[in-house]
Structure formats: structure tokens, C-alpha cells
Amino acid sequence: MELFKNDKVYDFVAWGRYTSLLSLLLLALSLGLFFTKGISYGIDFTGGSVVQVQYKEAAPLGKIREALAGNEIFKGAQVSEFGSKEEALIKVPASTSSVARDIGDIAAEVLQGTGNFEVRRVDMVGPKVGDELRTKGTLALVLASIGMLLYVAFRYEWRFAIAAVLALVHDVTIAVGAIVLFEVDFGLDVVAALLTLIGYSINDTIIIFDRIRERLQGSKLDTLKEVMNEAVSRTLSRTILTSLTVFFVVFTLYAFGGEIIRGFSLPMLVGVVVGSYSSVFIAMQIVIWLGFDIQGYYQKLSDEAKKKAEKERMRSMYEKGVV
Amino acid sequence: MKGVFNLKLGVFLLAFILGLALSLPSFFSSISGPKITLGLDLQGGLNMLLGVKTDEAIKTKYKSLASSLGFYTQEQKILIDSLKASSDSVTFELLDMDEKRKVDEFLGKNGHFRIDFDQGRYRVTLMESEITSIKNFAVEQAIGTIRNRLDQFGLAEPSVTKQGQDYILVELPGIKSAQEEQRAKELIAKSAHLQMMAVDEARNDRVASMTPEEAERLGSVILPYAQNEQAKILLKAIPILDGSMLTDARVAYDQNNQPVINFSLDSQGAKIFGDFSGKNIGNRMAIVLDNKVYSAPVIRERIGGGSGQISGGFTVDQASDIAIALRSGALPAPIEMLEKRSVGPSLGSDSIMASMIALASGFALVVLFMMFYYGMAGVIANIALVANLLLIIAVMALFGATLTLPGMAGIVLTVGMAVDANVIINERIRECLREGKGVVKAISEGYANASRAIFDSNLTTLITSVLLYAYGTGPIKGFAVTISIGIVASVITAIIGTHGVYEWLGPKIAKSQKTAFWFGFKQGK
Numbered sequence: 001m002e003l004f005k006n007d008k009v010y011d012f013v014a015w016g017r018y019t020s021l022l023s024l025l026l027l028a029l030s031l032g033l034f035f036t037k038g039i040s041y042g043i044d045f046t047g048g049s050v051v052q053v054q055y056k057e058a059a060p061l062g063k064i065r066e067a068l069a070g071n072e073i074f075k076g077a078q079v080s081e082f083g084s085k086e087e088a089l090i091k092v093p094a095s096t097s098s099v100a101r102d103i104g105d106i107a108a109e110v111l112q113g114t115g116n117f118e119v120r121r122v123d124m125v126g127p128k129v130g131d132e133l134r135t136k137g138t139l140a141l142v143l144a145s146i147g148m149l150l151y152v153a154f155r156y157e158w159r160f161a162i163a164a165v166l167a168l169v170h171d172v173t174i175a176v177g178a179i180v181l182f183e184v185d186f187g188l189d190v191v192a193a194l195l196t197l198i199g200y201s202i203n204d205t206i207i208i209f210d211r212i213r214e215r216l217q218g219s220k221l222d223t224l225k226e227v228m229n230e231a232v233s234r235t236l237s238r239t240i241l242t243s244l245t246v247f248f249v250v251f252t253l254y255a256f257g258g259e260i261i262r263g264f265s266l267p268m269l270v271g272v273v274v275g276s277y278s279s280v281f282i283a284m285q286i287v288i289w290l291g292f293d294i295q296g297y298y299q300k301l302s303d304e305a306k307k308k309a310e311k312e313r314m315r316s317m318y319e320k321g322v323v
Numbered sequence: 324m325k326g327v328f329n330l331k332l333g334v335f336l337l338a339f340i341l342g343l344a345l346s347l348p349s350f351f352s353s354i355s356g357p358k359i360t361l362g363l364d365l366q367g368g369l370n371m372l373l374g375v376k377t378d379e380a381i382k383t384k385y386k387s388l389a390s391s392l393g394f395y396t397q398e399q400k401i402l403i404d405s406l407k408a409s410s411d412s413v414t415f416e417l418l419d420m421d422e423k424r425k426v427d428e429f430l431g432k433n434g435h436f437r438i439d440f441d442q443g444r445y446r447v448t449l450m451e452s453e454i455t456s457i458k459n460f461a462v463e464q465a466i467g468t469i470r471n472r473l474d475q476f477g478l479a480e481p482s483v484t485k486q487g488q489d490y491i492l493v494e495l496p497g498i499k500s501a502q503e504e505q506r507a508k509e510l511i512a513k514s515a516h517l518q519m520m521a522v523d524e525a526r527n528d529r530v531a532s533m534t535p536e537e538a539e540r541l542g543s544v545i546l547p548y549a550q551n552e553q554a555k556i557l558l559k560a561i562p563i564l565d566g567s568m569l570t571d572a573r574v575a576y577d578q579n580n581q582p583v584i585n586f587s588l589d590s591q592g593a594k595i596f597g598d599f600s601g602k603n604i605g606n607r608m609a610i611v612l613d614n615k616v617y618s619a620p621v622i623r624e625r626i627g628g629g630s631g632q633i634s635g636g637f638t639v640d641q642a643s644d645i646a647i648a649l650r651s652g653a654l655p656a657p658i659e660m661l662e663k664r665s666v667g668p669s670l671g672s673d674s675i676m677a678s679m680i681a682l683a684s685g686f687a688l689v690v691l692f693m694m695f696y697y698g699m700a701g702v703i704a705n706i707a708l709v710a711n712l713l714l715i716i717a718v719m720a721l722f723g724a725t726l727t728l729p730g731m732a733g734i735v736l737t738v739g740m741a742v743d744a745n746v747i748i749n750e751r752i753r754e755c756l757r758e759g760k761g762v763v764k765a766i767s768e769g770y771a772n773a774s775r776a777i778f779d780s781n782l783t784t785l786i787t788s789v790l791l792y793a794y795g796t797g798p799i800k801g802f803a804v805t806i807s808i809g810i811v812a813s814v815i816t817a818i819i820g821t822h823g824v825y826e827w828l829g830p831k832i833a834k835s836q837k838t839a840f841w842f843g844f845k846q847g848k
Contacts, residue, residue: 052670054669096660097659097661098512098659099508099658099659099660100505100508100512102660102663104663104665105505108501118669119501120667120669121665121670122664123663123664124663124664125661125662126659126660128374129372129661129662136795139794140790140791140794140795140799143790143794144786144787144790147787148783148786151782152783188799189729191799192729192791192799192802195787195802196732196733196802196806198787199784199787199806200736200739202780203740203743203780206776206779206780207747207776207780210776210779211776214772234754235750237750238743238746238747238750241696241746241750242739242742242743244692245688245689245693245742245743245746246736246739246743248688248689248692249685249688249689249738251685252680252681252684253678253681253685256677256681257678257681258677258678260670260728261677261678261728261732264729265732
């Protein structure tokens with residue numbers, strides 16, 4: 001079975017104008033959401049507590065709110081349904097430092113009389129740790145990007161590296177936009193998703209870049225546009241197949257994985273689509289904008305080849321004892 | 324014709340067999356061997372990050388210095404006055420200057436102090452290096468103490484580890500009920516700071532009207548009774564001795580069949596206890612645990628032998644927990660909860676079910692798709708995929724890595740990467756076939772062309788996961804671990820392994836000329 005005729009070359013670069021517009025629109029929307037609606041940080045980063053309660057019957061959200069209102073610690077608590085009708089999630093900005101009696105114990109006492117319930121999960125992050133998690137999470141994200149930038153620059157060319165990383169920024173921004181839109185709490189799981197997304201997206205981009213490099217080293221007659229179109233077309237079935245399989249997996253994770261893993265599955269779901277799209281359209285476009293000079297590249301290649309040949313010659317002369 | 328076995332195929336078979344053999348114990352509990360550990364999010368349990376209030380350890384150090392100095396000077400009949408311990412120094416006045424040498428010698432033996440001496444007034448402070456080492460020691464000792472207590476409490480596989488400079492990570496899998504969690508938490512938090520203190524008999528009548536500040540000025544302290552917090556008693560602030568001289572504590576029953584705790588002291592403690600009781604017949608001595616007075620009996624005679632009893636209307640569980648806490652030693656400083664994640668066992672099994680369904684159905688979809696699209700090549704890729712999964716589980720079980728929910732997500736994603744590698748390879752092989760190359764040549768060129776891109780992409784992912792492991796915390800680390808193991812496993816199975824299979828089968832496929840069956844692509848003329 002075949003999805004695409006492999007020998008057909010599609011003119012992807014010509015679509016660049018429209019896709020750039022689309023990307024700008026998506027970026028603007030994401031940033032707009034980010035600045036107007038605002039991101040809702042999870043307790044991993046802000047500190048605070050989350051208590052998940054399961055009732056035997058439908059969770060009485062009103063009663064829970066009422067019961068919590070009487071207690072100073074639960075000031076600013078958000079109570080919401082979680083996954084199913086029976087489960088409620090209480091999110092509180094406060095945390096407690098006592099080991100023997102924590103906020104989960106207090107919640108269990110305060111909620112006495114609201115029904116027949118069981119505390120299923122208590123997550124509490126003190127302010128000190130929250131600061132640390134935030135610093136470390138950001139650091140991991142930034143360092144991972146720098147690591148990839150350096151690697152791609154080392155293996156390919158600096159314009160390609162910048163294009164690859166800008167495409168990543170594009171993907172991450174849009175995924176964050178989706179998080180804001182669907183009101184997912186931004187926690188460590190979201191950071192893990194964004195990092196995976198970065199890994200996947202760079203993967204897509206590298207495979208196309210690799211084709212471009214292979215093509216560049218093959219013949220020297222093409223224009224950059226032709227080389228790019230051919231590289232993208234030749235890898236298209238791979239790009240789509242892989243994205244599809246990953247999409248399958250992430251989609252089942254999203255659909256069946258339950259509420260608790262949504263912070264991971266939602267940004268991944270959006271990211272897989274956006275990541276493949278940006279590898280095909282956006283990364284190429286940025287390389288063109290940055291003014292990658294195909295003739296200069298050929299020149300560099302042949303200079304390098306000459307240098308190498310010269311070295312070889314010197315070495316062989318040396319070995320023969322001529323010099 | 325080459326032999327059936329080439330090196331790559333050998334590696335693949337070895338990986339498959341090892342993966343299968345070492346992952347079996349994780350699937351079937353009846354088979355013994357290293358099993359994969361499930362994270363607390365999957366099996367339920369309690370995960371706490373604790374901080375040690377190390378400043379309190381410094382305070383305790385000053386207090387105990389004052390206490391032993393008091394005992395020493397009394398024994399040596401050195402006259403000193405207004406001995407006081409605060410949070411940053413010990414101060415006292417030496418009345419007889421001729422004894423200065425003896426006092427200095429004693430202080431020198433008890434630690435590295437800076438001693439300010441001005442006309443008989445002493446101010447003793449700890450050196451900076453000593454403060455650091457006391458703080459470090461406090462953390463280490465707290466870890467040891469908590470570990471000891473939890474071991475005796477009888478939970479399955481509690482884990483207590485140091486995290487960073489002064490954090491302690493406590494992981495308790497297999498907590499079954501809220502009550503059990505509560506007992507475990509109380510046991511961890513119990514300072515178990517046992518003190519014998521003299522009652523300030525001269526001023527105790529006024530205790531009801533006295534403020535804590537006034538008591539402190541007089542060198543005393545007001546403490547409540549354990550059973551009735553309203554009732555208070557005035558005690559000399561510097562204790563006679565503390566729990567550091569304790570050697571054992573056991574639950575016993577008194578004449579009314581009430582649980583009590585019998586404790587015994589080491590020889591030094593016994594001597595101090597004996598001397599004090601001998602000199603204070605008729606006075607009261609309070610037994611204080613965690614700043615609560617359990618009893619304050621009148622001393623009737625000199626108590627030798629160095630043993631005592633704590634009574635206070637305990638339940639059997641309470642008495643047993645206190646005895647455990649006393650035996651495992653006092654916490655050198657109070658601890659505070661910095662982070663807590665607890666998952667009830669029912670939620671844990673729910674999330675296992677959910678992820679298992681997701682994992683299995685995602686996996687099934689991918690497997691079917693590969694077979695449908697690539698024919699036999701897809702089947703070979705699928706075999707590699709299964710080997711990959713088994714290998715990940717086997718390696719994790721072997722090295723005692725923990726499988727968490729994010730870790731499971733990591734496995735799902737490495738499966739995606741492994742599929743990707745095979746897709747790239749198969750696409751390349753098809754390309755070569757399309758160009759009219761022979762099967763054997765198409766296979767070797769396909770692998771050669773594909774491996775560069777696969778190498779680059781796997782390496783970038785590996786770079787990311789190493790950074791995640793180094794800088795990430797908790798869930799991110801678990802994710803990084805499975806990704807790293809998965810990448811190595813997929814290189815062995817999806818790239819080297821399938822290549823081995825093709826090197827073996829290649830000539831046969833070429834002979835049969837059924838490229839449509841093998842690669843899902845019909846080679847034209």
C-alpha cells in the first residue's frame with residue numbers, strides 16, 4: 001500500500017505565503033489568549049494544594065463550597081467536577097507545613113457531613129518547593145532548546161539551527177495557546193509534554209534537513225526552492241505516517257487515559273499536528289528568510305573538499321617521503 | 324550464501340530473549356526475579372518532601388552544652404552563675420577566676436567554640452564550620468531516624484532518601500487506609516525528644532499567673548501536662564538529662580494493666596540520674612516528652628540502675644509508636660512538610676487501568692497499521708516493537724527504576740520513535756526499489772541512508788532526556804528515564820535488529836521476487 005506517489009514533487013515552498021499567514025494568525029491568537037485569559041499555573045509552580053475527593057453519589061459541589069467557606073485555610077478555593085460526576089477537585093492556594101496534620105486531613109474534617117466520600121489524592125506543594133520546581137522546569141526547557149540548537153548547528157548550518165529552534169518556539173507557543181484555551185493547569189506534566197513535543201518536532205525537522213543536505217551534496221544544479229520541495233515531498237509519506245501513528249497513540253491516551261493525564265495528552269495532541277506542519281512549512285520558510293545561499297554553500301562544500309584533498313595529498317607525499 | 328546467523332541478528336535474538344526472560348517476573352507474580360517497581364501514582368501511596376529545621380538543631384546544641392556544663396561545674400564545685408542557653412549562644416558568669424583553666428578545658432572538649440571572655444562573663448558561640456556540620460548531621464540523623472522508625476512500623480518497602488542539600492524524600496507505597504497514613508505521618512513527625520527536668524519547686528505556686536517571658540528570666544520554663552493541656556507546671560529550663568542517653572524503650576503494662584513505656588539509660592545517664600535523685604529527695608522530677616509533661620513524681624530515694632517509666636493513659640498503638648520513636652532516637656530538629664503527593668490505592672489502580680487501556684489500544688492500532696501498510700516488513704517492525712517493549716521493562720526491572728504515569732507516557736512515545744525509525748527505513752528501501760535496484764542492494768542502501776537521519780533524531784532526543792534527568796524533578800525524571808532506556812532499546816531492536824533480519828532474509832526475498840508481499844510495494848520493470 002502507498003499513500004503518496006513518491007516521485008511526485010509538490011511545490012510546498014509556493015504555499016509558504018499562506019502558511020506563514022496561518023502561523024502568524026495562530027501565534028497571535030495564542031499570545032492573545034495568553035495575555036488576556038492568562039495561563040492558569042498548577043500548584044507545581046505556584047505552590048498550594050489539590051485535594052481530589054470521590055463521593056458515593058454525585059459530588060455535592062455547592063455543599064462542598066459552603067463547607068470550605070467557613071475555614072480560613074480554604075480561602076480562594078476552586079471546587080470543580082473532575083472526570084466524572086462523583087469526583088470533585090478542590091484547588092487551594094494555601095499549603096500547610098505540619099507533617100502530622102496536613103491540608104488533606106483538614107479537608108476531610110471540614111467536609112464531614114457533605115456526604116459519603118473518600119479522599120483519593122492530596123497534592124501539596126509548599127512555596128519554597130514551588131519556586132524551585134518553577135526554576136528547574138524553565139531551566140530544563142531552555143537548556144533542552146539550547147542543546148538542540150547547538151547540535152543542529154554542529155551537524156548542519158547555523159541558519160538551519162535557528163530555523164529549527166524558531167519552529168520549536170512556534171510549536172510550543174501554539175501548544176501553550178491550546179492549554180490556555182482548554183483551561184488545563186500548567187504543571188510539571190505540561191512541561192513534560194512540551195519537552196516531548198520539542199523532541200518530536202525537531203525530529204521531523206531534522207529528517208527533512210537531512211534530505212536537503214543529502215540533495216545538496218548530490219548535484220549542484222538546483223535552486224534552493226527545488227531542493228526544498230524535493231526534500232519535503234520525498235519525506236512526506238514518512239512525515240505523515242509517523243505523525244499519524246503518534247497521533248493515534250496520543251489520541252488514545254487523551255481519550256482513555258483519564259482526566260489525570262490530560263495535562264500531558266492535550267498539549268501533545270495539539271503539538272503533534274502543529275509540529276509536523278511547522279517542520280514542513282515553517283522551518284523551510286525561515287531558512288529562506290534567513291537568506292540561505294545555495295551557491296555559497298556549494299562553494300563552502302567544494303572549498304572543504306579541496307582542503308581535504310590537499311591534506312590527503314600532503315599526507316601521502318609525507319608518507320612516501322617526498323617532503 | 325552467507326550463514327543464517329549474522330552478528331546483527333545475533334544481537335537482536337539476544338536482546339529479545341533477555342528482554343523476554345527478564346520481563347516475565349514483572350508480568351507474572353508467580354515467577355521470581357527482579358520486578359519492575361510501580362510508582363506511587365500507579366499503585367497508590369504517600370510521597371512527602373520534608374525539610375529539616377536545622378536552626379533548631381543549633382538551639383538544641385546550645386541547650387545541651389549548658390546542661391552538661393551545669394552538671395560538670397556542680398560536680399567539680401566550680402561556682403558559676405546565671406547560666407543561660409539561647410538560640411545563638413551560651414552565657415554564664417564565672418565567680419572564681421582560678422577555675423578559668425578548667426572551664427576552658429571543658430569547653431574545648433565539647434566542640435569547636437568561639438569563647439568571648441570579659442571580666443568573668445562568658446559568651447560561648449559555635450564556629451561557622453561547626454554550625455554547618457551540625458546542620459548536615461541533623462539532616463543525616465533525621466534521615467536515619469525516620470528510616471529506622473518506618474522500618475519498625477512494618478510498612479512494605481518504605482524509602483527515605485536525601486534530596487538536594489537539606490531535603491528528605493519519604494516514599495511510602497502500599498498505604499491502605501487513611502488511618503494508616505495518619506499513624507505513619509505522626510510517627511515520622513514525632514520529635515521523640517525525651518527530657519528529665521527538675522520542677523522549680525520554689526516558684527511553682529505562682530505558675531498560673533506567670534508569663535513565659537517571666538519564667539525565662541528566672542531560668543525556667545512553663546510546660547503543659549500531656550493529658551490536660553490546661554494544667555501547667557514550672558520546670559528548670561536546663562534539663563537534667565535528655566533522650567540521647569537512652570538505650571532502650573519498650574511497651575509494658577503497669578499494675579492496672581495500662582500500657583506504659585519502660586526505658587533504660589546508658590551508664591553516663593544512669594550516673595547523672597542517680598546523682599540528681601540522690602540530692603533531690605522530696606523534690607519532684609518531670610518526665611517530659613516533646614515538651615509535654617507526662618508525669619512529675621516525687622523522688623523518694625536515690626534511683627540507681629538508670630531505668631524509668633513513662634505513663635499517661637496511652638492506647639496500645641500510641642505506646643508502641645512512642646516506644647519506636649524513642650528507640651530510634653530523637654529527631655535532632657523538627658521537620659516540616661514541603662511537598663506532599665498522596666494517591667489513594669483505588670485511584671492508583673484506576674490510573675493503571677486507564678493507561679493500560681490507552682497503551683494497549685494505541686499499540687494495537689500502530690501494529691495493525693504497520694502490517695497493513697508495509698506487509699511483511701511491517702510484521703518484522705512489529706516484532707522489533709514487541710522486543711523493544713520487553714527490553715524496556717526488563718532493563719527497568721533490572722536496575723530497579725520506577726515506572727510512573729509520566730514514565731508510561733514516555734514508553735508510549737518511545738514506541739512512536741521506534742515506529743518512526745522503521746517507517747524511515749522502509750520508505751528508503753521502497754525508494755531504492757522504485758529506482759529499480761535489487762532487493763539486497765535496496766536493503767543495504769535503505770539502511771545506510773536512513774541511519775543518518777535516525778541517528779541525528781535519536782541523539783537530539785537523548786540530549787533532551789539527559790537534560791531532563793539532570794534538571795527535572797519528580798515526574799519529569801521518571802519520564803526522562805524511560806525515554807533514555809527506550810531510545811537505546813529502539814536502536815538495538817528497531818534498527819540493528821530489523822537490519823539483521825533483512826540481511827538474513829534478503830537473498831531469499833530477492834529470489835522469490837515478491838516485493839509486494841515483503842515490502843508492500845510492487846517493483847515495476
